[in-house]
């Protein structure tokens with residue numbers, strides 16, 4: 601980055617809404633990892649099915665990513681006149697640089713790769729909306745992410761797929777489009793499933809931790825999570841989805857013994873070496889989007 605860009609970013613860092621967005625992204629990651637008990641995932645009780653990372657890695661990683669959010673916003677603002685379809689190409693190096701900061705903060709462990717991808721797209725979308733004087737709403741953010749990601753599954757999974765990553769191999773073998781598919785759909789599973797679940801429980805006065813657990817389970821019940829499939833194959837993914845569906849059918853977090861049931865689900869995930877990292881990423885997106893109004897409300901800047 602040259603000195604003119606650095607000066608510009610310093611100015612950007614003084615804007616309250618940019619600071620707020622970076623803090624919200626950070627809080628979204630902290631709220632997700634602190635949420636306990638989560639099946640298979642790192643939380644305050646244990647490291648789930650993970651042997652190479654713990655809570656403190658996630659705290660350092662979340663801090664490293666927070667610092668990058670203004671860069672994504674700035675990129676979205678400075679390219680706001682370009683068509684959405686042209687944005688991803690220039691955004692990639694920023695996403696990779698943010699990933700490098702995450703790996704540095706965790707001594708090489710993948711804590712938040714999928715999260716960086718989703719939050720990076722959302723922060724860029726926010727910069728574009730603000731510069732184009734459009735309202736920063738849940739729907740507009742997701743619509744912008746979908747527009748920027750249009751064609752990604754076709755280009756990176758359908759064509760040019762050299763099976764270099766787990767995500768690419770799982771598309772070839774089982775048709776799972778993973779994080780790319782979610783982004784290209786404009787986070788449909790969040791907009792239609794976890795966000796309504798979370799917001800309606802909050803509106804009923806249920807405490808936010810409990811509402812977030814229900815939102816997580818509602819994602820796990822439907823998400824074609826490539827983390828789960830790469831560890832447990834299609835059978836592992838089917839088992840995890842069905843177990844989440846059964847928990848919800850029995851009453852979810854409205855059951856008096858829901859904590860005991862989630863601890864048992866966690867125990868089984870650890871035994872099977874399964875972790876719903878993709879659903880955890882979408883839960884981060886859910887909490888982040890919940891901080892913004894639904895469409896037809898005022899701009900935040």
Ligand SMILES: CC(C)(COP(=O)(O)OP(=O)(O)OC[C@H]1O[C@@H](n2cnc3c(N)ncnc32)[C@H](O)[C@@H]1O)[C@@H](O)C(=O)NCCC(=O)NCCS
Pocket residue numbers: 691692694695696713714715716717718719720721765766767768777778779780782823824825826827877878879881882
């Ligand atoms: C597309 C990415 C995720 C590549 O990873 P990969 O091919 O391994 O894809 P895959 O779909 O398996 O996902 C990787 C991660 O996404 C998350 N994930 C998995 N499944 C899902 C799902 N169904 N929904 C949401 N997230 C998921 C998991 O955390 C997983 O570890 C991304 O890391 C990438 O391309 N990075 C380069 C930087 C970039 O393009 N950035 C642009 C925006 S900032």
Ligand SMILES: Nc1ncnc2c1ncn2[C@@H]1O[C@H](COP(=O)(O)OP(=O)(O)OP(=O)(O)O)[C@@H](O)[C@H]1O
Pocket residue numbers: 632633640641642643648650710711712713714715716766827831875876877878880881
């Ligand atoms: N609380 C959490 N616990 C575990 N994973 C999470 C959590 N929150 C988000 N994730 C997501 O899960 C992913 C890590 O999953 P995983 O360790 O299975 O991936 P991997 O490193 O590609 O696979 P493996 O560990 O099998 O080599 C991260 O990219 C991250 O985005």
